[in-house]
Amino acid sequence: MENSFNRLNDGxxxxxxxxxxxxxSFLLSFIPCIGIVSIFIGTAAIVFGSVSIVKAHSxxxxxGLGIAGxxxxxxxxxxxxxxxxxxxxxxxxxxxxxxxxxxxQWTENHDQFDEPMEHMKSLDELENALDExxxxxxxxxxxxxxxxxxxxxxxxxxQKIVEKEIKNAKKEKDKLDKIEK
Numbered sequence: 533m534e535n536s537f538n539r540l541n542d543g544x545x546x547x548x549x550x551x552x553x554x555x556x557s558f559l560l561s562f563i564p565c566i567g568i569v570s571i572f573i574g575t576a577a578i579v580f581g582s583v584s585i586v587k588a589h590s591x592x593x594x595x596g597l598g599i600a601g602x603x604x605x606x607x608x609x610x611x612x613x614x615x616x617x618x619x620x621x622x623x624x625x626x627x628x629x630x631x632x633x634x635x636x637q638w639t640e641n642h643d644q645f646d647e648p649m650e651h652m653k654s655l656d657e658l659e660n661a662l663d664e665x666x667x668x669x670x671x672x673x674x675x676x677x678x679x680x681x682x683x684x685x686x687x688x689x690x691q692k693i694v695e696k697e698i699k700n701a702k703k704e705k706d707k708l709d710k711i712e713k
Contacts, residue, residue: 543583543584543586543587543595544584544588544593545584547585547596547597547600549580550577550581550600550605551581551604553601554577554578554581554602554603554605556573557573557576557604557608558574558604558608558611561609561615565615568612568616570612571616574605574606574607574608575605577605577608578601578602581598582598584598585599585602
């Protein structure tokens, strides 16, 4: 009896270890810069999970914990590798510091909320600008309507020409039919 119990639990220890390590690596992988450590932890979770799956498969045991550990470790490994690629793309330490400094300088130069309220435009000026935009919009609508009227006229002329050509083609066909009979 004890022998069958051991067979069913074969690989479960590695499965639990894989799941716990995979979960830790998964959670750590999303933390900037620290997530790189998950490359090693995630790899360990994949290894333990693989051992658990192999042992469970050979003894017809449960593979769920091993599969979960491998899955979490794989996702953590991928996220960690993305962090590594991001950091290499960002550049060296000096380059990173330079980019951060230039960002802060840009924000200092473009801070719109440091201006005194007297320099802000008044509501009347904004309303005038909106009225002007409405006028432009109405003029644009009238131009579009005029253009569509001209297009409709041209289409009607084209339809009349096509109808006339169809009538001529039918007359020619009737003449040919009479000649053939």
